[in-house]
Amino acid sequence: MLEVYRLKYTKAQLDVVPDDERMFILKMGQLGNEINLLRFQMLVAMRSGGSEIHNEASNALTLINARFLAGRLYEGWVLCGANVAMLRKYKRVAEAKAAWREISRYFSGAGAPMGQKADNKRQRLLTLARLVQLESVDLPPGSAGLEMARRELKSAPDLSAKDAIRALRAEAGKLSTGYQSVIERLRHKVAFHNDDEAAGVAYDAMTADDDLSDFHTCHRGAVLYGSAQTLNTLMMISVTGNKDRAEAVDRIMGEIHQVASHFYDYVEAVMQSFFENYMQEGLDALEDGKVVVDDAIKLSDIKLQYFCLPVRE
Numbered sequence: 001m002l003e004v005y006r007l008k009y010t011k012a013q014l015d016v017v018p019d020d021e022r023m024f025i026l027k028m029g030q031l032g033n034e035i036n037l038l039r040f041q042m043l044v045a046m047r048s049g050g051s052e053i054h055n056e057a058s059n060a061l062t063l064i065n066a067r068f069l070a071g072r073l074y075e076g077w078v079l080c081g082a083n084v085a086m087l088r089k090y091k092r093v094a095e096a097k098a099a100w101r102e103i104s105r106y107f108s109g110a111g112a113p114m115g116q117k118a119d120n121k122r123q124r125l126l127t128l129a130r131l132v133q134l135e136s137v138d139l140p141p142g143s144a145g146l147e148m149a150r151r152e153l154k155s156a157p158d159l160s161a162k163d164a165i166r167a168l169r170a171e172a173g174k175l176s177t178g179y180q181s182v183i184e185r186l187r188h189k190v191a192f193h194n195d196d197e198a199a200g201v202a203y204d205a206m207t208a209d210d211d212l213s214d215f216h217t218c219h220r221g222a223v224l225y226g227s228a229q230t231l232n233t234l235m236m237i238s239v240t241g242n243k244d245r246a247e248a249v250d251r252i253m254g255e256i257h258q259v260a261s262h263f264y265d266y267v268e269a270v271m272q273s274f275f276e277n278y279m280q281e282g283l284d285a286l287e288d289g290k291v292v293v294d295d296a297i298k299l300s301d302i303k304l305q306y307f308c309l310p311v312r313e
Contacts, residue, residue, distance in 0.1 A: 002296035006289030007275065007282045017278055024083050025274050031076045032267040038069040039260050041304070048304040056215060057306035060229045063249075066256055067236060070183045071191030073259050077107050077184075080266065090273030099266035106259055107181050182255050185239035190232060202234035219310050 014022055045061035048054065080100065087093050087100075180188075189198040206212075212227035233249075242248035275283055 002293040004291045004293060005286045006291065007279065007286060008289060009279050009282050013279065021086065021089065021274075024086055025271070027079055028267055028270055031072070031079060031263070032271065034072050035069065035076065035260055035263055035267070038065050038072060039257075040299075041065045042069060042256075043299065044302050044304045047300060047302070053215060053307055054305060056213075056226065057224055058304075060224055060226075061304060061306060063229070063233055063236065066253060067186055067191040067232070069260065070186040070252075070256055073256065073263060074107075074184050074187040076263055077103060086270070089277065090270060091276055092269040092273040095269035096266055096273070099262045099269065102262045103259065103266065106255075106262070107184065109181065182240055182252060183259060186236060186252070189239055190235045195235075198235050198238060199231060201238050202231050205234050205238065206230070215307070217307065222307060222310075224306065 017025070042062055042065035045058055045065060048061070049058040080103070084100065087096050090096065189195045210230060212230055214226050215224040217223060234245075236252060237245055237248040240248040240251050242251060
């Protein structure tokens with residue numbers, strides 16, 4: 001049994017929200033939807049193997065969803081980074097800040113558990129820009145972000161603290177050089193673009209005995225081009241720098257899962273605060289809109305079978 005609560009509100013209620021905040025919240029909601037749905041499909045696909053044919057399809061579905069999710073996570077990083085100041089409006093700012101700090105550390109290379117350290121001076125300043133943004137929402141004195149600021153400012157004595165912070169904030173949202181996380185590289189090279197150079201490197205990485213089998217049926221759409229999927233998998237692997245294929249895939253899946261979890265926490269904190277600010281009447285009536293789903297099943301029991309008979313069969 002699963003209890004689902006309907007939070008009801010209308011366009012008229014959204015109309016009273018400032019334009020920039022209203023559009024930010026709608027974008028955040030869509031970001032949350034896409035991250036949750038892609039992550040759901042990825043997790044279901046991972047558990048949907050069986051026979052050799054079903055395993056091939058399950059692996060393909062898992063990695064296709066993983067690379068699309070990686071692309072969406074990066075787009076979310078850009079969207080949220082450009083709107084950090086919105087946090088000042090919300091009550092759950094501590095929860096949002098904690099999640100945002102972890103997201104920032106991952107994408108900037110400033111201590112991501114699986115990332116590499118950025119050694120580029122400009123990149124360190126851009127990293128700091130992301131962290132210093134939090135200062136505008138009461139970043140505690142002595143926190144890591146401000147300590148980084150002090151260290152960096154000592155190495156740039158020609159800038160006053162005020163000028164440096166202003167410059168750093170101006171750089172926020174422009175991370176385009178230096179360090180790139182695995183997720184960012186997946187987005188640029190594989191997820192949303194077919195990069196010819198990356199494809200060439202991946203093709204050259206194939207071994208002579210790699211199985212490139214395609215799987216065909218007599219039904220429209222029920223085909224899996226294994227050769228293309230193998231190439232795309234090797235393209236994904238190549239952005240990690242890992243030579244061991246299994247380790248590379250584990251790293252990709254681990255980092256995507258980790259960052260998606262932080263985004264869930266961030267989006268949830270922002271959305272809940274927004275509702276508390278503007279939709280308290282709807283929150284008070286949640287129990288009235290409760291729906292009990294009696295036939296809800298466990299995630300672990302869901303199977304996604306790609307090779308199946310058509311409806312009219």
